[in-house]
Each structure stands twice: as structure tokens, then as C-alpha cells.
Amino acid sequence: MAQMQTGRGEPAYDPGLEEHFEDKPEGPISAAIIAGGIGALALGVLTTLAEANETIKGWLELKSSVGPLSGKTTFAVVIWLVTWAVLHGVMRRTRYETRRALGIAVILVILGVIGTFPTFFQAFAGE
Amino acid sequence: MELTAREWWGVIHGMGFGAIFLLAFAGGLAGFYSLKPALVTAEGVVERMRRLKVGVVAMAAAAWGTVLTGTWVVYPWYRAGDETSTPLSAKFQLLADEGTAKWHEFGMEWKEHIAWIAPILATVVAFIVLYYGANLIRHDRVRKTAMTLFVMAFLFAAVAGALGAFITKIAPVR
Numbered sequence: 001m002a003q004m005q006t007g008r009g010e011p012a013y014d015p016g017l018e019e020h021f022e023d024k025p026e027g028p029i030s031a032a033i034i035a036g037g038i039g040a041l042a043l044g045v046l047t048t049l050a051e052a053n054e055t056i057k058g059w060l061e062l063k064s065s066v067g068p069l070s071g072k073t074t075f076a077v078v079i080w081l082v083t084w085a086v087l088h089g090v091m092r093r094t095r096y097e098t099r100r101a102l103g104i105a106v107i108l109v110i111l112g113v114i115g116t117f118p119t120f121f122q123a124f125a126g127e
Numbered sequence: 128m129e130l131t132a133r134e135w136w137g138v139i140h141g142m143g144f145g146a147i148f149l150l151a152f153a154g155g156l157a158g159f160y161s162l163k164p165a166l167v168t169a170e171g172v173v174e175r176m177r178r179l180k181v182g183v184v185a186m187a188a189a190a191w192g193t194v195l196t197g198t199w200v201v202y203p204w205y206r207a208g209d210e211t212s213t214p215l216s217a218k219f220q221l222l223a224d225e226g227t228a229k230w231h232e233f234g235m236e237w238k239e240h241i242a243w244i245a246p247i248l249a250t251v252v253a254f255i256v257l258y259y260g261a262n263l264i265r266h267d268r269v270r271k272t273a274m275t276l277f278v279m280a281f282l283f284a285a286v287a288g289a290l291g292a293f294i295t296k297i298a299p300v301r
Contacts, residue, residue, distance in 0.1 A: 116240035
């Protein structure tokens with residue numbers, strides 16, 4: 001049986017697992033998590049901006065059959081990927097806690113969801 | 128019983144990628160949950176990690192497949208024309224009746240946007256699993272973080288999927 005117990009009753013892992021473990025910094029994980037939150041926020045901001053401003057809505061219409069959704073989603077994905085690349089470069093060797101990154105990302109995602117919520121963004125619609 | 132080309136795309140978008148997404152989520156969640164030191168042996172870790180990697184990558188791929196086909200293939204048919212077109216597209220069928228207009232004004236408007244958060248988060252989870260691998264077993268904090276993002280990705284996809292199913296029932300894309 002692989003399960004072992006420490007003196008404090010906490011489960012330890014099978015010593016044979018050691019060979020599968022590598023010492024890797026959490027920075028790249030945190031970078032990916034925060035970038036994901038920024039991607040969601042970008043989508044929310046672009047959705048609200050498109051509703052509030054006809055000029056921006058026109059810019060976002062990359063393909064007429066899809067309408068401004070084509071630009072909102074394309075640019076949100078581009079912002080997400082660029083942010084991820086930049087954060088990855090900055091944080092790749094750091095030990096930035098993933099729990100803190102998750103907290104930041106959850107707040108960004110909530111803001112993004114608010115931005116995509118019709119009741120919210122339609123309130124910015126021009127007359 | 129026959130399906131038109133547009134209906135086939137609707138099936139691929141919703142039921143094809145959707146079914147893969149659901150399966151991958153169920154498998155992935157079970158994989159994450161069981162990735163505890165007390166439940167993994169040295170012999171089992173390779174197989175367990177391989178299954179988890181396949182699950183999270185499949186979920187991310189299915190999520191991307193869903194939003195890409197939905198936005199770029201099915202959505203143009205949904206919103207085509209205007210209120211004078213014959214036949215009316217699904218969007219204008221919904222808007223023509225006060226009783227169904229909200230399905231477009233709220234349901235579709237939210238679905239078409241919120242769905243895109245799912246593949247972004249699913250990709251983040253896939254990256255975490257591929258990058259960190261078996262380290263997830265001994266770093267419970269990272270494992271729980273990945274699980275949280277995984278469930279969030281599923282919830283956003285579920286909201287979009289449920290709204291899509293209701294809208295398609297009322298005004299299918301033909």
C-alpha cells in the first residue's frame with residue numbers, strides 16, 4: 001500500500017513518487033492565471049465599449065456577417081495571449097503564489113462577466 | 128428525418144463539441160480530485176497524469192471548437208438579414224414576438240460573449256497540468272487552484288450551452 005502517515009497523521013506520498021517530481025517555480029502558473037483573468041476582463045470591456053460607442057463598434061466589426069462580436073472576441077484573445085506572453089517572461093523564475101494569482105483572476109473574471117452581462121452593457125447603449 | 132447543412136453545423140457546435148466538453152470535464156474533475164498523495168502510487172502516477180493531461184487538453188480543445196464554430200459558422204446564420212427578410216432568421220423570429228424577444232436581447236446577447244471565457248480558462252488549466260505535471264500531487268494549493276479554474280470554465284460553458292439549447296428550441300437556425 002502506497003499510503004503512509006506522518007507522525008502528525010497527515011498523509012505523505014509514496015517515496016517512489018519522488019522521481020516524478022521536479023522543482024518548478026509557480027510563477028509561470030500565476031502568469032497564466034492572471035492573464036486568463038485579463039482576457040475575460042478585456043472581453044467585458046470591449047463588449048461594453050462597443051455598446052457605448054458606435055465608432056468603436058464599427059472598428060470591432062472585422063467581418064460583417066459576424067458583426068462586432070468578431071472583433072470583441074478576436075481582440076480579447078489577442079490581449080489575453082500578449083498579456084500571457086509578457087507576464088510569463090516577467091514571472092517565469094519567480095515563486096509567485098498561485099492562490100494570490102487566483103484571487104486576482106477571479107476578481108478580473110467577475111468584472112469581465114459584468115461587462116458581458118446584457119443588463120449592464122445595454123445601459124450604455126446610445127439613443 | 129433529414130438535417131440541413133446549417134442544422135448539422137448546429138449539431139457539431141452544440142452536441143459534438145459539447146458532448147466532448149462534458150466528458151472531458153467529468154474525467155478531468157475526477158482526475159484532479161484523485162490526485163492526492165494518499166491515492167497515488169509510484170506505479171499509477173504515469174497513467175493517472177496521462178489521463179489528466181488528455182482530459183484537460185480535450186476540454187480546452189472542445190471549448191475552442193465550440194466557440195469558434197458558434198461565432199464564425201452558426202452565428203452569421205442566426206443573425207442574417209433583417210426584420211423584412213424572408214424567411215426570417217432566428218434572431219428576427221425571436222425579436223418579432225414580444226414574448227420571445229428577451230431570448231435574443233438577454234439570452235443570446237449574454238451567451239455569445241460569456242461562452243468565450245470558458246476556452247480561455249480551460250486553456251489556462253491545460254497549461255498548468257502540462258507545465259506542472261506530477262508536482263500537482265504534492266502541491267495541493269496549485270491542484271485546488273487548477274480545479275477552481277476548471278470548474279469555472281465549465282460553469283461559463285454550461286450557462287452558454289443552456290441558453291443556446293433554449294434559444295435553439297424556440298428559434299432553430301435553419
